[in-house]
Each structure stands twice: as structure tokens, then as C-alpha cells.
Amino acid sequence: MRPNILFAAGKTQWQDYEKPLKSALAAKGVDGKISLDFAPAEVDYIVYAPSSALQDFTPYTRAKAVLNLWAGVEKIVGNTTLQIPLARMVDPGLTQGMVEWVSGHVLRYHLRLDIDIRREAAEWRPRTPPLASERSVVVLGLGALGQKVARQLADFGFDVTGWSRSAKSLDGIRCLHGEDGLRDALHRAEIVVLLLPDTAATENTLNAGTLALMPKGACIINPGRGPLIDDDALLAALDAGHIGRATLDVFRIEPLPEAHPYWHHPKVTVTPHIAADTRASTASHVIAENIRRGEAGEQFLHLVDRSLGY
Structure with a gap:
């Protein structure tokens, strides 16, 4: 039949x-x-x-x-x-789209391209960015998407750490798990990428306490799920200068309401849920x-x- x-x-x-x-x-x-x-x-x-x-x-x-x-x-x-x-x-198309989107924003923050793009005056200010091997990137979530992203970033030469709730193993990538592993991962996270699922256990993975663990000036990239971040805590960390920048593609309410502070915050880039489709x-x-x-x-x-x- x-x-x-x-x-x-x-x-x-x-x-x-x-x-x-x-x-x-x-x-x-x-x-x-x-x-x-x-x-x-x-x-x-x-x-x-x-x-x-x-x-x-x-x-x-x-x-x-x-x-x-x-x-x-x-x-x-x-x-x-x-x-x-x-x-x-x-x-595979969704996965490749996510890999490309994340890689682009990681490289943007790594090379500090916004400094050149947003320059308002005619300034000749040469600078030498660090090599990828000198930059620590942490991927939170090692499912199918997280593994592909972590491997691509490692191929670029970044010092990549992956974290998951349960133990995982990826060749050439430092893998941590559990609460202690999350703290260790965030301590080294100059750039963090969130690719966790949206569950009761992952809500507000980045909150006031965990954000404080990250190095001063760290950057956050969230193409995963909106509830992974405590929005008020992130805004406070950005305003205090502890977190340097954030690129956010997903939100608790979508479309993101016009009055939301993310739209107008000078350290936040909002993209309309386009990281992967x-x-x-x-x-x-x-x-x-x-x-x-x-x-x-x-x-x-x-x-x-x-x-x-x-």
C-alpha cells in the first residue's frame, strides 16, 4: 500500500x-x-x-x-x-549554513573588524591582530551542529573548547562537561558560541554568575536558542564593560519587539534568526x-x- x-x-x-x-x-x-x-x-x-x-x-x-x-x-x-x-x-544544508554564519562572526570578533568598519574619522592606526591559535573559543553544546562548528573553528586554528552536559569526545578539541566543566570552559572563553537545545536544564546557561566567569571583554555569539541567555544579566554585563560584544540571532520573543534594548545597544548586533535555516x-x-x-x-x-x- x-x-x-x-x-x-x-x-x-x-x-x-x-x-x-x-x-x-x-x-x-x-x-x-x-x-x-x-x-x-x-x-x-x-x-x-x-x-x-x-x-x-x-x-x-x-x-x-x-x-x-x-x-x-x-x-x-x-x-x-x-x-x-x-x-x-x-x-546538511542547515548545518553548513550554521557553520558559515558562526565562522563569520567568530572571525569578525577575533579580527576586531568592527573597529575598522565603524571608524568615524580618517585615522591611520595600524594594528596586528593575534593569530587564531592565540584566541580561545568555546562552543557550548556538542550536538550535530556544535560538533561541526567546533571542528571548523579548530581547522581555522582557534584554540577550541567544547562543552556539553554529558561527556563527549572530539579529536583535536578539548571537551568538557558538567557544572565544573562549564566553569572551566567559561574561564577561558574569549569568544563563546551557544548551540545548546532549549530545555529546562539549559535555560539561562549564561546568567549573572556564569557571565562573571568569562574574561573581561569576552564576546558572545548566540545562534542557538533565546532562553539560553538571561537578557537582563547580559545587558548589565555589557553596560559594565565586562562583556565586550554580543551577536544575537535568537530571542525569547520573535520577532524581537521594537522596544527591546538589544536593538539600540551599541555593543549588540541583532540578526533576525537567519544563522541557519x-x-x-x-x-x-x-x-x-x-x-x-x-x-x-x-x-x-x-x-x-x-x-x-x-
């Missing part, structure tokens, strides 16, 4: 995904029917974005899995009506592979651990 695949990620997304998904399914040998509209009891797979209007999964009695188009699952993982496997998106051309192959696996009775890729929240 041909599997019925419900695209429950919205009509706008459908315009981008219809052709790539159909092509990817065909390439995987999956003779499925994909549509925006099926009777719930006839659906075998649900392609999903957390912004979807579909919130009650109870009627989808035949469905085998929900396949999320986003890397983040915090808006769906706690849905009590969802009792079937949930797979998050690990998209799911690309239809590459994400479609991930979705198609999981559907192929489901039809073959194989283990789905990138399953969410509900106990951890990601």
Missing part, C-alpha cells in the same frame, strides 16, 4: 517543498502520496513544523512518525497527544530517507529523546 504523507507545515512551506520532496521520495524508491490534506485516519507520516495548526495528534491512528522540518523540537516535544516517534531535522533541497532527502526507513521497518534517523527534550 502506498504511504500517505501529510505535509502539515503550512501552505507557504509547501510551495518550497512540494517538488523537492516528491523528487527525493522518488529517488529513494518510495511510491508515496504527499498532500496538504488527508483524512487523519489515512495518514502514515506527518511532515511537520511547530508553527503548524495541527496540535492534536490523537486522530492520526495509523501514523508511524512525525518528521519535523526544524532542528528545534521544544514547541512539540511536550505535546501529550503525540505518542508516536518524533524525528528532528538534521539537515532548513533548506528544502537538502532537508527533503532527510525526510524521504526516514519515510523509506519506516516503510522498510528500519530505525528512524534523528529520533527525539523525550526525557531529554531533544
Whole structure:
């Protein structure tokens, strides 16, 4: 029987995904029917974005899995009506986009490019920036994205430390974990990149206490999740001069409200959640592979651990 695949990620997304998904399914040998509209009891797979209007999964009695188009699952993982496997998106296009965005901003802070870009007077002021090997960068979060970012920064020559809640090991990269490891990592963090998931355990990872551990003038880059940072604590640390600069791509409320202090703070760069996005051309192959696996009775890729929240 041909599997019925419900695209429950919205009509706008459908315009981008219809052709790539159909092509990817065909390439995987999956003779499925994909549509925006099926009777719930006839659906075998649900392609999903957390912004979807579909919130009650109870009627989808035949469905085998929900396949999320986003890397983040915090808006769906706690849905009590969802009792079937949930797979998050690990998209090579998204990963590469994140690596490029983070690398650009790390190099910007490392080379202090803002000094040259924002110069207001005709000043000839030569300076020699340190080499990457003389700059300590810390990546908080060593999931798929964090590992790729850490490896790229290490390839540039940076002194890279990775931190995660549980023990991880990456060749050529100093890996720390746990509360003691976080303190050790932040003590050396001239530039810190946040790539942790949004869970109760990671909220306010950077707060008044942890920010104080960082070297004076340290820079913060957050393309991960808005709740990872205590906003008031960061603003206070910036105003006090302890934290040098921050580039923030994600926020507790999005779009970031016009009156938010981040918009006008001279030491903050706001970007509109553009660090990494799911690309239809590459994400479609991930979705198609999981559907192929489901039809073959194989283990789905990138399953969410509900106990951890990601």
C-alpha cells in the first residue's frame, strides 16, 4: 500500500517543498502520496513544523512518525497527544549554513573588524591582530551542529573548547562537561558560541554568575536558542564593560519587539534568526530517507529523546 504523507507545515512551506520532496521520495524508491490534506485516519507520516495548526495528534491512528522540518523540537516535544516517534531535522544544508554564519562572526570578533568598519574619522592606526591559535573559543553544546562548528573553528586554528552536559569526545578539541566543566570552559572563553537545545536544564546557561566567569571583554555569539541567555544579566554585563560584544540571532520573543534594548545597544548586533535555516533541497532527502526507513521497518534517523527534550 502506498504511504500517505501529510505535509502539515503550512501552505507557504509547501510551495518550497512540494517538488523537492516528491523528487527525493522518488529517488529513494518510495511510491508515496504527499498532500496538504488527508483524512487523519489515512495518514502514515506527518511532515511537520511547530508553527503548524495541527496540535492534536490523537486522530492520526495509523501514523508511524512525525518528521519535523526544524532542528528545534521544544514547541512539540511536550505535546501529550503525540505518542508516536518524533524525528528532528538534521539537515546538511542547515548545518553548513550554521557553520558559515558562526565562522563569520567568530572571525569578525577575533579580527576586531568592527573597529575598522565603524571608524568615524580618517585615522591611520595600524594594528596586528593575534593569530587564531592565540584566541580561545568555546562552543557550548556538542550536538550535530556544535560538533561541526567546533571542528571548523579548530581547522581555522582557534584554540577550541567544547562543552556539553554529558561527556563527549572530539579529536583535536578539548571537551568538557558538567557544572565544573562549564566553569572551566567559561574561564577561558574569549569568544563563546551557544548551540545548546532549549530545555529546562539549559535555560539561562549564561546568567549573572556564569557571565562573571568569562574574561573581561569576552564576546558572545548566540545562534542557538533565546532562553539560553538571561537578557537582563547580559545587558548589565555589557553596560559594565565586562562583556565586550554580543551577536544575537535568537530571542525569547520573535520577532524581537521594537522596544527591546538589544536593538539600540551599541555593543549588540541583532540578526533576525537567519544563522541557519532548513533548506528544502537538502532537508527533503532527510525526510524521504526516514519515510523509506519506516516503510522498510528500519530505525528512524534523528529520533527525539523525550526525557531529554531533544
